[in-house]
Amino acid sequence: xxxxxxxxxxxxxxxxxxxxxxxxxxxxVERSSARKxxxxxxxxxxxxxxxxxxxxIRRLGAAVGMRGPxxxxxxxxxxxxxxxxxxxxxxxxxxxxxGVPATFTDVSHAYRTWxxxxxxxxxxxxxxPVDRSRVxxxxxxxxxxxxxxxxxxxxxxxxxxWATINGLIxxxxxxxxxxxxxxxxxxxxxxxxxDTARAx
Amino acid sequence: xxxxxxxxxxxxxxxxxxxxxxxxxxxxVERSSARKxxxxxxxxxxxxxxxxxxxxIRRLGAAVGMRGPxxxxxxxxxxxxxxxxxxxxxxxxxxxxxGVPATFTDVSHAYRTWxxxxxxxxxxxxxxPVDRSRVxxxxxxxxxxxxxxxxxxxxxxxxxxWATINGLIxxxxxxxxxxxxxxxxxxxxxxxxxDTARAx
DNA sequence: ACTCCTAGCTAACAGTGATAGCCGATGTCG
DNA sequence: CGACATCGGCTATCACTGTTAGCTAGGAGT
Numbered sequence: 001x002x003x004x005x006x007x008x009x010x011x012x013x014x015x016x017x018x019x020x021x022x023x024x025x026x027x028x029v030e031r032s033s034a035r036k037x038x039x040x041x042x043x044x045x046x047x048x049x050x051x052x053x054x055x056x057i058r059r060l061g062a063a064v065g066m067r068g069p070x071x072x073x074x075x076x077x078x079x080x081x082x083x084x085x086x087x088x089x090x091x092x093x094x095x096x097x098x099g100v101p102a103t104f105t106d107v108s109h110a111y112r113t114w115x116x117x118x119x120x121x122x123x124x125x126x127x128x129p130v131d132r133s134r135v136x137x138x139x140x141x142x143x144x145x146x147x148x149x150x151x152x153x154x155x156x157x158x159x160x161x162w163a164t165i166n167g168l169i170x171x172x173x174x175x176x177x178x179x180x181x182x183x184x185x186x187x188x189x190x191x192x193x194x195d196t197a198r199a200x
Numbered sequence: 201x202x203x204x205x206x207x208x209x210x211x212x213x214x215x216x217x218x219x220x221x222x223x224x225x226x227x228x229v230e231r232s233s234a235r236k237x238x239x240x241x242x243x244x245x246x247x248x249x250x251x252x253x254x255x256x257i258r259r260l261g262a263a264v265g266m267r268g269p270x271x272x273x274x275x276x277x278x279x280x281x282x283x284x285x286x287x288x289x290x291x292x293x294x295x296x297x298x299g300v301p302a303t304f305t306d307v308s309h310a311y312r313t314w315x316x317x318x319x320x321x322x323x324x325x326x327x328x329p330v331d332r333s334r335v336x337x338x339x340x341x342x343x344x345x346x347x348x349x350x351x352x353x354x355x356x357x358x359x360x361x362w363a364t365i366n367g368l369i370x371x372x373x374x375x376x377x378x379x380x381x382x383x384x385x386x387x388x389x390x391x392x393x394x395d396t397a398r399a400x
Numbered sequence: 401a402c403t404c405c406t407a408g409c410t411a412a413c414a415g416t417g418a419t420a421g422c423c424g425a426t427g428t429c430g
Numbered sequence: 431c432g433a434c435a436t437c438g439g440c441t442a443t444c445a446c447t448g449t450t451a452g453c454t455a456g457g458a459g460t
Contacts, residue, residue, distance in 0.1 A: 035438090057417060069418075070439055078417065129375040140378070159381060160368070160390035164360065167367025175329040178340070181359060189397070190360035197393035235407090257448060269449075270408050278448065 035074045038064050040084040047085060047120050055081075086128065087135055089121045094143035102149035104194040108165045108187055115169045123173060126166065152198045161194050235274045238264050240284040247285060247320050255281075286328065287335050289321045294343035302349035304394040308365045308387055315369045323373060326366065352398045361394050 042063035046055040057078060058068035075081055096114045100106045115122040144158060151157040168187060171177055177186075242263035246255040257278060258268035275281055296314045300306045315322040344358060351357040368387060371377055377386075 056415085058415090066438085067440060069420095069441085072418070073438055126370065126374060126376075154389065156382065156385040156389035157393065159377065159386045160364065160393060163367035163371050163386070163390070164364040165367070166371060167363035167365070168360070170326065170370065171363050171366060174326060176326070177359065182356065185356040186359045186363070189354065189356035190363070193357065193360060193393040193397035196396045197389070256446085258446090266407085267409060269410085269451095272449070273407050 035064070036084070039071065039074060039081055040088065043081045044085045044088065044121065047124065048118060051120050052124065082124065083128070083131060083134055085121070086124055087139075089118065089125050090135060090139055090143075092118075093122075093125070094139050097143060097146045100146065102146045103191075104147075104150050104161055105187075105191040107146050107150060107161075108168070108191065111165050112169055112172075112187070115173065119173050122169065126170060150198070151194065154198070157194070157197060164190050164194070235264070236284070239271065239275060239281055240288065243281045244285045244288065244321065247324065248318060251320050252324065282324065283328070283331060283334055285321070286324055287339075289318065289325050290335060290339060290343075292318075293322075293325070294339050297343060297346045300346065302346045303391075304347075304350050304361055305387075305391040307346050307350060307361075308368070308391065311365050312369055312372075312387070315373065319373050322369065326370060350398070351394065354398070357394070357397060364390050364394070 039060060042060055043055050046059060046063060057071055060081070061068040061071050093111070093114055096110050097107050100110045144162065147158040147161050148155060151161060168183075168190065172183055177183060239260060242260055243255050246259060246263060257271055260281070261268040261271050293311070293314055296310050297307050300310045344362065347358040347361050348355060351361060368383075368390065372383055377383060
């Protein structure tokens with residue numbers, strides 16, 4: 001499927017008029033990381049619209065107008081792109097809970113809404129250990145803070161709540177709930193559990 | 201890596217003395233499903249000892265003494281083997297909570313212990329929707345019952361507890377908890393939440 | 401004894417990530 | 431201005447994946 005994507009049939013010929021302003025004056029890292037950003041964006045688009053097995057080196061290349069192997073001129077390997085996409089997702093996810101009331105109900109609702117809007121991306125986040133060396137350390141903290149507040153400063157309870165939200169979302173995305181499940185009611189039940197635990 | 205596994209170098213030659221008693225008198229389905237059971241066992245062993253990317257059609261064939269493509273004489277495709285392994289895991293997991301006290305603490309501990317003993321298998325369970333047509337319907341019920349009891353009959357709360365346990369395990373297996381996390385304490389906090397919610 | 405089917409085999413295909421090596425264009429420097 | 435190095439494409443290729451096609455040895459049944 002998908003012929004070479006019409007991006008200059010063979011030979012490189014007229015590359016000059018399809019390059020989106022290579023900006024020859026920019027420092028090397030900038031030029032290169034512009035391409036990288038383009039790749040990450042394409043990877044994310046592919047992931048979100050067609051699922052994880054659609055994001056392939058060759059399709060990624062086609063999406064940015066090159067030939068697959070050429071990707072390796074910009075990126076060490078595929079996992080680097082995946083990691084970048086994951087970090088992007090993690091960043092957005094952490095921003096989604098900023099400004100919402102520090103309540104289990106509200107935080108879980110915010111997470112859930114985002115996850116249902118970006119299911120493939122969300123599942124990508126849960127696949128890898130999230131290599132803490134690459135992610136800005138304040139990111140996960142910022143995502144965790146509202147739950148810590150919601151649990152009255154109990155970090156263990158906050159982590160349990162985090163696990164619960166993650167578990168709820170994962171089960172819903174993987175369609176593991178029994179067909180008759182009222183997922184909203186399950187969220188409410190979880191909220192009850194964690195709200196009363198805080199009072200305790 | 202891994203030369204053809206020394207299972208009769210080339211040509212099929214002396215198959216007769218390596219076949220584990222083909223039992224020529226058995227009905228066809230029995231013979232075939234014996235091989236299938238052997239395959240599932242090999243797949244599980246490969247999965248548990250070397251992880252999911254090690255379970256490969258060719259390696260699976262080598263493990264049972266045949267050549268890869270020959271697997272398709274016994275099984276429609278790879279996913280069927282995966283599904284069978286998953287059902288096996290699900291069955292064991294459901295048996296693990298039989299007989300433990302119907303408490304969040306005990307149930308979650310039982311799940312966690314099993315999951316840590318079979319991490320790759322556990323993660324396999326969470327990957328697919330668990331195709332309910334293939335799994336005996338009483339299985340998931342039986343696994344769910346203790347939690348329903350533990351939550352005083354509140355099915356929604358039971359499902360929330362299930363999501364919590366799943367989430368806790370998944371986070372631990374994926375090493376997503378911050379390095380300083382006291383996982384036991386997180387379990388205790390979750391138990392507190394769900395125990396007090398039941399009283400509520 | 402003849403036939404048929406089971407269950408193995410090899411060869412091959414399309415697709416995966418990744419590497420090697422070629423080369424045109426570009427920017428830099430003597 | 432010309433030599434030259436680097437950058438960023440390309441093709442060919444590799445090892446590997448799941449899967450299909452087609453061959454055939456040998457046991458089972460008539």
